[in-house]
Each structure stands twice: as C-alpha cells, then as structure tokens.
Amino acid sequence: MTYCFSCGKELPKDALYCSNCGSKVVTDTSAVGAPSEELKEALTKMSVEMEKAFNIAAKQVQVAFKTARENMQKAGYKEPVVCSNCGEKNAASAVYCFQCGKSLSEAQPAAKPDEST
Ligand SMILES: [Zn+2]
Ligand SMILES: [Zn+2]
Numbered sequence: 001m002t003y004c005f006s007c008g009k010e011l012p013k014d015a016l017y018c019s020n021c022g023s024k025v026v027t028d029t030s031a032v033g034a035p036s037e038e039l040k041e042a043l044t045k046m047s048v049e050m051e052k053a054f055n056i057a058a059k060q061v062q063v064a065f066k067t068a069r070e071n072m073q074k075a076g077y078k079e080p081v082v083c084s085n086c087g088e089k090n091a092a093s094a095v096y097c098f099q100c101g102k103s104l105s106e107a108q109p110a111a112k113p114d115e116s117t
Contacts, residue, residue, distance in 0.1 A: 002011045006023035015025050078092030081104045088099035096103055 002013045002015060002025060003009065004011055004018035004020060004023055005026050007018060007021040009018055009020040011018060011025060017024055080089040081092055081094055082089055083097035083100060083102055083104060085102040086097060086100040088097055090097055090099075090104055094104055
C-alpha cells in the first residue's frame, strides 16, 4: 500500500501523484534510484575478494601438492648406511665407505663386538 508522504492519504500502489494533494508519490525509489556506481563498486569489491579467495585456495592446493610430493620423496628415502669401521654415513646405495673404503655390505652396525674386556 502506498501513502502520500505529504498528506498521508492512502493511494493505489501504482499511483504516481496523490489524488488528494497532487504531490508526487515516492515509492521505494531509494532502491530503484540507487546509484549504479555504488553497486558496481560493491560488485568489484566482491569480485576482488573472490579472486583473493581463489588465489589463496590455489596456493593451498599448490602447498598440498608440494607436501604430498615431499612425503612421497620421504617415503622413498633410505636411511644412510653407517660404516661400521669409521662411522661415516654413506648413501644407501653405496657399496664401499667413501671415507675408509671398507665394504659396506659387510657392515653390521648393530652387532659391534665389545672388545674392551
Ligand atoms: Zn497527498
Ligand atoms: Zn668407513
């Protein structure tokens, strides 16, 4: 229902002018007449925020992939072979100690005999 803002008379909702006082009827022009620039700005801000969110999401996905890749590499990572002769850490694939030349295949790191007695 529309009311004349000037005299308060009840008017048909499609009335453009008050039948009582002749004033122009104001009907929700605040929404219709809102400056489109404001709306545009709001939409721009929104799209910027969304773009930011997308960028953050993309980065998070990249980090997730990187972490997954690193975890896979870690899973395939072999413990270094410790030379029983000199204690040097050699690559898991090493056959001979690069430090002392002892054959690492013969190395038995856990079973080191105690010859102190
Ligand atoms: Zn009126
Ligand atoms: Zn060695």
